Amino acid sequence: MAAPSLRGRLARLGNPRKPVLKPSKPLILANRVGERRRERGEATCITEMSVMMACWKQNEFRDEACRKEIQDFFDCSSKAEAARKMRSIQGEFVNLPPKKVNMLLQRFPNKPHVS
DSSP, X not given: OOOHHHHTTEEEOSOTTSEEEOXXXXXXXXXXXXXXOOOOOOOOOHHHHHHHHHHHHHTTTOTTTTHXXXXXXXXXXXXXXXXXXXXXXXXXXXXXXXHHHHHHHHHSOOOSSOO
């Protein structure tokens, strides 16, 4: 069942099971998008970093005593960075930030009506 806000806009023509949306405005893109924050990706190497910091705390922040943990963290972070670069090289879809999208939409605006 349609939501109450859409119920007035949905018209059933011919087939009662197939709703047809009748827009109140023309279906064209706006010349700007909302300025919302981009979602961050998931954090990597959290376990290695917490082990390294626990080692530092136990050994009064001496690097010599925690050499293995530091190296494990650096290895993990370099692997994560290489994986991120590989995804970007392989052409995985990347969203543009809203400022760049607005700049492009202002450079190439939509016509307000069809001629």
